[in-house]
Structures are given as C-alpha cells and as structure tokens.
Amino acid sequence: MRALTALSVCHSPSLSLLSASPRRKSNLPTLTSLANLANSVVYSVPDSGCAGVARGLKLGTGRLEGVTRRGVVAMADAGAADAAPAAPAPVEVFVKAAVGHPDKLGDCPFSQRVLLTLEHKGVPYDAKLIDTSNKPQWFLDANPEGKVPVMKDDGKFVADSDVITQILEEKFPEPSLKTPEDKANVGGKVFPKFVAFLKSKDANDGTEGELLTELKALDEHLKSNKPFIAGEKVTAADLALAPKLYHLKIALSHYKKWSVPEELTNLRSYIEAVHSLESFKKTQAEEDFVVAGWAKFF
Ligand SMILES: N[C@@H](CCC(=O)N[C@@H](CS)C(=O)NCC(=O)O)C(=O)O
Numbered sequence: 001m002r003a004l005t006a007l008s009v010c011h012s013p014s015l016s017l018l019s020a021s022p023r024r025k026s027n028l029p030t031l032t033s034l035a036n037l038a039n040s041v042v043y044s045v046p047d048s049g050c051a052g053v054a055r056g057l058k059l060g061t062g063r064l065e066g067v068t069r070r071g072v073v074a075m076a077d078a079g080a081a082d083a084a085p086a087a088p089a090p091v092e093v094f095v096k097a098a099v100g101h102p103d104k105l106g107d108c109p110f111s112q113r114v115l116l117t118l119e120h121k122g123v124p125y126d127a128k129l130i131d132t133s134n135k136p137q138w139f140l141d142a143n144p145e146g147k148v149p150v151m152k153d154d155g156k157f158v159a160d161s162d163v164i165t166q167i168l169e170e171k172f173p174e175p176s177l178k179t180p181e182d183k184a185n186v187g188g189k190v191f192p193k194f195v196a197f198l199k200s201k202d203a204n205d206g207t208e209g210e211l212l213t214e215l216k217a218l219d220e221h222l223k224s225n226k227p228f229i230a231g232e233k234v235t236a237a238d239l240a241l242a243p244k245l246y247h248l249k250i251a252l253s254h255y256k257k258w259s260v261p262e263e264l265t266n267l268r269s270y271i272e273a274v275h276s277l278e279s280f281k282k283t284q285a286e287e288d289f290v291v292a293g294w295a296k297f298f
Pocket of ligand 1: 108110147160
C-alpha cells in the first residue's frame with residue numbers, strides 16, 4: 001500500500017464499473033467498488049476526512065479520483081487547502097469491460113486507442129467500464145448506438161474513437177500527436193482485412209492474401225519510417241493501429257495458428273516496439289479477454 005501525503009503525488013486515474021444491475025432501483029449510473037481489478041493499487045489518504053481507501057488501475061498520469069463503495073471521492077477536497085491550484089477535472093471516458101468479467105478492462109481496440117491518447121497527452125482521466133453484454137439503460141439513452149468508447153465532453157456524450165481523439169487533440173494540443181497527413185492512413189486497411197481473414201471459413205477465398213498485401217505495404221512503409229509510422233515520434237496513427245495489431249496477433253495465433261511472416265522484419269519490430277510502450281501495457285486487455293472477445297465467430 002502506498003500512502004499519499006500530497007495531491008502532487010496523486011497520479012492515477014480511476015477506473016470504475018458501470019453495468020445494468022438488476023438490484024438497482026433506477027437507471028441512473030452507480031459507481032461500484034473497484035475490488036479485484038487486475039493491476040489495481042490501493043491508496044490510503046491520510047488526514048483526508050474521506051472514506052479511507054480508493055482503488056484505481058495503474059493507468060497513466062491522471063490525478064487520482066478515488067472511487068469507493070460510497071462513490072467518487074474528489075481528492076482535491078480532501079484536506080489539501082494549501083495545495084497547488086486544482087488540476088483539471090479528469091476526462092470521463094466509457095470503455096469496454098471484458099467479456100464475462102465486467103469488472104476488468106475489456107478487449108476493445110477503439111477503447112484502448114482513446115486511453116492511449118489520454119496517456120500520451122498526460123491528460124487526467126477517469127475510465128469507466130461498460131459491460132457491453134448488459135448495457136445500462138442510461139448509457140443507451142445517452143448513446144443510442146450503444147458502442148464504446150464514449151467520452152463525456154462538456155456534459156455531452158461523444159461516441160467514436162475518431163471523433164473522440166480529434167476532440168482530445170483540439171482540447172489538449174500539447175504534446176501534439178498529429179500524424180503528418182501523408183502518413184495518417186498508413187495501416188488503415190489492416191484491421192478490416194484481419195477481421196475478414198479471421199472470420200473466413202474458406203482457406204481459398206483470398207482473405208489471407210489480402211491481409212498479407214496490407215501487412216507487406218505496412219512493412220515497406222516502416223522500412224523508411226522507423227521506429228514508428230511517422231518516424232521517431234509516436235503519433236495518433238500508431239495509437240490507432242497498435243491495439244488492432246494486438247488483436248491481430250493474439251486472435252490469429254489462437255484461432256488460425258497464424259503469425260506475421262518472419263520476413264516482414266520491419267513490421268515485426270514495429271509490433272514489438274508499440275506493444276512494449278508503457279502506455280500500451282497499462283491500457284491493454286488481458287490476452288484471454290481478446291481471445292474470448294472473438295470467440296463468437298467460432
Ligand atoms: N467506429 C467505432 C467502433 C466502436 C466499436 O465497434 N465498439 C465495439 C467494441 S470494440 C462495441 O461497442 N460493440 C458493442 C456493441 O456493438 O454492442 C469507434 O472507432 O469507436
């Protein structure tokens with residue numbers, strides 16, 4: 001247990017669980033305990049006057065906003081009268097919970113893209129888990145398409161990782177994650193080609209070849225743009241692609257005994273590099289959850 005004595009060392013966004021609970025009297029969201037979260041860290045808040053212990057995933061650089069069985073505890077109000085000016089309120093994002101484990105971070109590459117963007121921008125955030133197999137009614141009312149990720153922006157719910165990451169880039173321009181225009185779409189077709197190949201039941205339908213064409217093009221691009229898509233710096237294109245490559249690697253290995261060909265050395269190094277980023281490890285779903293997430297096609 002790590003004792004926190006000052007807000008300035010209070011750096012971890014919270015992650016809480018939201019699902020439609022049959023026990024609830026209303027459709028309003030409730031914040032429930034974070035117990036049993038993988039990688040969770042227990043913080044004690046001495047002299048805070050607030051309910052003792054909060055758990056949060058070790059997900060990044062955000063200010064800790066503790067979540068207890070009794071709800072959100074804003075640490076800024078917790079005995080820090082002489083503290084530095086209050087940090088901005090954490091950005092609220094709603095991301096997928098794991099299939100069959102509604103209290104754990106799930107296998108959504110679009111959700112991870114948003115978390116990665118927040119991590120790389122150093123923006124405090126509060127990630128809430130949505131059980132997509134049991135979506136709360138308030139979530140469907142606010143977001144009729146019912147997909148995650150969703151971000152609460154000025155009181156409004158905004159869906160779609162393209163839109164959310166664009167808003168984050170505009171609101172938090174530094175550090176810029178913009179990918180130069182000519183490289184912004186690199187790897188853009190890999191995910192649909194991967195999904196088509198994964199779902200394919202016919203070994204001769206060309207889906208494997210189509211995926212390979214995209215992977216070779218990506219490898220070729222990376223040959224002259226290392227180590228990331230735009231060169232030295234991680235940019236938005238990497239944060240969109242890395243979670244998709246994570247799914248590709250895990251799902252194709254598990255369901256098709258297939259892996260990225262050894263001769264695509266630039267791509268293999270790239271995958272290794274992006275998946276080794278601390279930010280990636282903090283925001284990734286467990287491998288088993290990725291496998292479980294694709295099981296419905298088999
Ligand atoms: N284009 C969307 C795709 C979002 C998406 O497909 N989310 C999936 C999870 S990865 C989802 O919410 N599925 C639940 C459902 O469709 O009910 C984005 O970029 O955010």
